[in-house]
Amino acid sequence: MIGADEPDGLALEVRVQGIVQGVGFRPFVYTLANRYELSGWVANDTTGVTISVQGPHASVEAFMEDLTCKLPTAARIDSVDVRSRQACIPPASPHFTIRQSSVTGQKNTLITPDLHVCPDCEAELFDPNNRRYRYPFINCTNCGPRYSIILDTPYDRPNTTMSRFQMCPACLAEYRNPLDRRYHAQPIACGDCGPTLRLTDTAGQPIPAEDAIEAARDRLADGQILAVKGIGGFHLIVDPRNPAAVATLRSRKRRYKKPLALMCRDSETASKFVSMGAFEKATLESAPRPIVLLDKLAPNPLAPDVSAGTMQHGMMLAYTPIHHLLLDGRFDALIVTSANLSDDPIEFRNDEAIENLSAIADAFLVHDRDIHARVDDSVLLCWTSDHTGPKTMPVRRARGYAPDFVPLPQSLPPILALGAELKNTICVNRGNQAFLSPHVGDLKRGKVLTAFHQTIAETVRQHGVTPELMVCDLHPQFLSTEYANSQSDLPILQVQHHHAHMAAVMGENGLCDRPTIGVVFDGFGLGEDGNNWGGEFFVGSYASVQRVGHFSNFKLPGGDRATREIDRIAIGFLFDLYGENAFNLDLPVMRTRPEEELRILQTMIGRSVRTPLTSSVGRLFDAVAALTGVRSEIQYEAQAAIELEALAGRGGFRRDACLPVVLRSDSQGRILVDTHALMAEIAQLAVLPVKSLQEISHRFHATVVLSICEVCGRLRDRFGISNVVLSGGVFLNRFILSQTTDELARRGFDVFSHRQLSPGDGGISYGQLLVGGYSLLDNPHIAT
Structure with a gap:
């Protein structure tokens, strides 16, 4: 702050960055400066807001303190840089003004997410005496569309889709009045001049x-x-x-x-x-x-x-x-x-x-108010545990959050990360700020692929980024990978899917670049051995990881078809475990198909024809749901797992509820959780008429939690690491997330999960960016 030995008059030029455009920040500064009888000016530019202020020493000090402590509701300051400071003889000028925006320099402004209608506007909306009574596009500097209508920065009306609507005299008067809450509210309108x-x-x-x-x-x-x-x-x-x-x-x-x-x-x-x-x-x-x-x-x-x-x-x-x-x-x-x-x-x-x-x-x-950038609704999961207390976790990060940045642990070279095949998002960075696009969708659909191409171009343009490296998934047939390989402008780094998941949860928790245990459970990701992974234990950090454990491989009869007809996975387990005797088991899954079809599946499974291997815990949930008769096929992603979780209820983890956890090692010393031993236990429970689906589901969930804790315990003994990060779509299951967090904490681990990003594939692009950025720091030749 200002030293007491400085002259009574002081002039400062201050650069403010953060969410400071389109949220009433300039009129707030104007009002604040006038309150302290200061002179100077404030203006938007392509990097934020610049303030020039001068006056008595004590008044400038009070102004600077209030600047960061009494912000408008939707504003957020990320940095305040005093760029020049000099003595002055106050008053140097009698007025404080709001200047026209400057469009020079590199684009560095944070674009404000769309804002919900504020209480003041809502009250006016239903006030018969207000001139905007029941006007469906009422807004002010505290609310209304932002990101979805912005064409360019700085955020001024000519740079929005509202530019074609000429303000009526009443709206123009509000727009020009610094003391009005609609001062420079770019979407300002009324029934006489606005959208209809x-x-x-x-x-x-x-x-x-x-x-x-x-x-x-x-x-x-x-x-x-x-x-x-x-x-x-x-x-x-x-x-x-x-x-x-x-x-x-x-x-x-x-x-x-x-x-x-x-x-x-x-x-x-x-x-x-x-x-x-x-x-x-x-x-x-x-x-x-x-x-x-x-x-x-x-x-x-x-x-x-x-x-x-x-x-x-x-x-x-x-x-x-x-x-x-x-x-x-x-x-x-x-x-x-x-x-x-x-x-x-x-x-x-x-x-x-x-x-x-x-x-x-x-x-x-x-x-007729055009939308420039489509943005879907965000989805949040509320969860709680004894260790964390109540928290939220995004399922989908979109409206209201995008395009605000997620911090990176340190400044990284500019990267363009293309995300995953499903629940795709794009991510770019400026220094230590990572900007994720809103949810794009599943790239297998042609229209989503078109939106993917548009999102790449728009995300790079909006944030003024010139990437040095493009990062994509390891899978050669993902359309995002094909896009990367089709361009020749940037070098490409392919990142294993689950490594990106682990890096994402490390990064958003600000973990430094040191060895960590990563637990990553989801439905699918191509592994480095060519198999489908999804029940993984890693040790490593951003640039590299070592696969040190996983759920043992099992078969997916029919490949992708088994992800829809999930009874195929359960049948695969049963034929592996019991062979011909599987036909004699009194299980719902053995009654869903005619015997002729079961014989064909038995042959496929026995000869390993079109039966790729997977370690996926997501697919394991499908197998349990099918084996116990919850459902034999799914109509949307994770349907069986969601229904199985509903059956498990909200009871906590109990060791005595767990089924036996069988751990063994492979030839490379990796710890394997024996999935076939677990499924044999589930099958025995399922044939007992006294065992309810609720009990079986609860015991299965508890056993997954115990498996995680037992493996992490062995890894701590081997590597001396107590940090554990949890990621992957399986951790959208509140039982698995909360009980794993609590049980690991009880065993002395420091446990980290997602807070700003989805543990599903929507957070993959952020993790890819981190792997690419740290790899580039370690090996600059990657970008050549």
Whole structure:
């Protein structure tokens, strides 16, 4: 701070970086400077905000302290750099002004995520005396669209999709008044000058309606499906109390079983459908307004098919004026799900949405404020343990979080990481800031691949990055890998899938570059031996790891087909364990197929024909679900594991509930968890009529936890390492995550899990970037 021996007059030039554009930061600085009767100016530029301030010593000191302590709600300061400091004779100038933005220099500004409608705007929305009463695009500097409408930086109206709307005199007066909360609110508008809402039929023709919102509400009440354009794209919306409407949505969308997200106006209303404590309520009400996975209340008044087979509803609160208006007074909840065919990207352009969704929606509620960057809803899991207390973990990091950065443990050379095949995201960095794109999707779909190409170009451009290295997955047939190999501009580094998972959780926990135990459990990732990995124990760090243990390999009869027809995996275990005697086992899985088909599978398994090997714990969950009769095939990813977790309940880990854990070593000294021994125990339980599915599932879950702890104990004895990181999609299972964390902590380990990124493949690109960056630091020739 300022020294007491300096002259009474002081002039400072200060550079502020962080989320400081489009969030009312400049009027905040203006008001603050005037409060202390200081002179100078403040301006946006391509790297943040610059402030020139001068006046009495004590006043400047007070100004600088308040600058960081009394920020606007949506603002965040990451750094304050005093670039020049000199004595002055106050007052050097009688005024403090807000200057026009500067567009010189390298782009280094943080782009603000989209913001939910603030309480002030919500109050005005429902105030009959306010000129924006029921205006569906009401916003101010504290709320409204940001990332989804930004074309370029600095964040000024000409650089947004609002540039074509000319402000009326009333809006212009607010926009120009530094003391108004709409000062330089770039999406500012009203019913006289801003975007408009209209209801159309499936051909895009207007449906006559005096009030488009009321007409839309009438159609929802009649059981129709509406496609509604929001901030980052379209949603499909339907009444969740109408079973026929829910069934129609599932049929048309081809989303037959996967849970559907719900929206309520406020947390009090949401508490009619889900259980929540103070932590869950705060998460639901948090600024990003994510979808939060919360335990259902029973009995539940909603259609059973909203989220059948799970313990939870995906619940979110209204975050746009349109949502508030649709819900107001008529619906206590609505299904609000991404508007796409299953696995396609979310629709975000009017004409394309009408063309592609006309077979799903009965009508469209559209508007003429263009979306530049599509962004889906974020999804969070709430979990707790004795060791950590309550925490959240992202399932999908998108609206409200992207494109804000995730810190890196240190500054790294600029990298472009292409992510995984499923749940793809892109990641680039500037120094020690990593910028992940919103969720792109599964690249096996053609439209997602197009979005992937667009996201790469947009992410690099937005953040002004010139990468030195491109990082992709080890699998040669992943479309992200094929993309990397198709370009000639950058050198390529291929990174093993589970190494990237481990690096991601290390990086976001700020762990230094030293040996750590990594536990990575998921559904699939190509291993360095050519097999499918997914039940891995590593020792290492960012640049390199050693595979020191894994669940022993088992067979996937039919390869990828077995990931859908999961009874094949269970049948593979049974024929391996019992041979011909498997036909005599009184197990549901042996009754799902005709004997002729079982004979064909027996031959395939016995001769290892089209039966790749895997160590995947995700596939092990599938095998247990099929063997015990929970289900024989799945219709969405992790469906069997989710249903198995629901059966396990919320009981804690007990050693006496565990099945025997058999550990052995392979020829290279790696520790193997014997999966066949475990499945033999599950099969014996399953043939006993006195054993319930709930007990079997709980005992299986507890045994997975014990397996992790036993292996980590041996690794600590061998390597002297007590840090353990947990990653991979299996750790979205709350039982496995919380009980593993607690049991490892009880055994003296320091345990780290994901906080800002998904443990699933959505966090892979961040991990790839870390592996690439540290590899480049160790071996600069990689980039030549």
